[in-house]
Amino acid sequence: MAPQYQIRADHDARTIVVYQAYAPAIADAALRAGRFVAPFSFYRMTWIKPSFLWLMHRSNWARKSGQERILAVRMTREGWEEALSRAVLTTADPAAVAQADVHVQWDPERSPRGGALNRYSIQVGIGRHMIRTFNDDWIVSLTDLTPQVRKAAVLVQTGRAAKAQRLFPAERAYPLPRTLEDRLAPGHART
Numbered sequence: 001m002a003p004q005y006q007i008r009a010d011h012d013a014r015t016i017v018v019y020q021a022y023a024p025a026i027a028d029a030a031l032r033a034g035r036f037v038a039p040f041s042f043y044r045m046t047w048i049k050p051s052f053l054w055l056m057h058r059s060n061w062a063r064k065s066g067q068e069r070i071l072a073v074r075m076t077r078e079g080w081e082e083a084l085s086r087a088v089l090t091t092a093d094p095a096a097v098a099q100a101d102v103h104v105q106w107d108p109e110r111s112p113r114g115g116a117l118n119r120y121s122i123q124v125g126i127g128r129h130m131i132r133t134f135n136d137d138w139i140v141s142l143t144d145l146t147p148q149v150r151k152a153a154v155l156v157q158t159g160r161a162a163k164a165q166r167l168f169p170a171e172r173a174y175p176l177p178r179t180l181e182d183r184l185a186p187g188h189a190r191t
Contacts, residue, residue, distance in 0.1 A: 007052035011175035021059035027069035051121035057110040061153035079138025
């Protein structure tokens with residue numbers, strides 16, 4: 001895969017962290033249970049993002065309605081790679097996308113102030129047929145990052161982005177098996 005399409009994430013030998021933004025009711029219930037439970041919907045696709053800054057852009061630093069809480073979802077690398085092995089790029093044939101268990105799209109990575117960068121972040125949509133597996137088998141832990149996000153947002157807004165970066169999770173290149181690299185490369189049309 002071209003370097004601008006490299007997955008960057010907080011990961012260790014066994015797990016990877018992905019981020020999601022939720023309404024308080026969903027986040028609170030999930031944090032209490034250590035897994036997603038009602039009112040989380042198991043009947044629609046859920047998008048997971050290994051890029052912290054991309055989610056900050058998407059959620060407007062946890063200020064968008066319904067996205068006021070930021071959760072770090074630590075999941076197994078085995079589950080992450082299983083999801084990616086079932087993925088279809090959202091730019092593929094519409095019929096293949098409609099039938100896919102998992103969707104992948106690449107969006108411009110973001111700076112702390114939200115500007116688009118010349119590299120891309122992966123977004124992974126877990127389809128409703130795989131959500132139970134994601135929830136029950138792949139999630140290791142959930143962490144509420146909302147207080148950290150709010151503190152970082154104030155620093156960014158007041159011109160102290162360098163200081164805010166100390167609050168960002170450390171992300172580095174995630175080593176994908178070659179078969180997955182080929183499958184996820186933009187322009188790849190196989191299903």
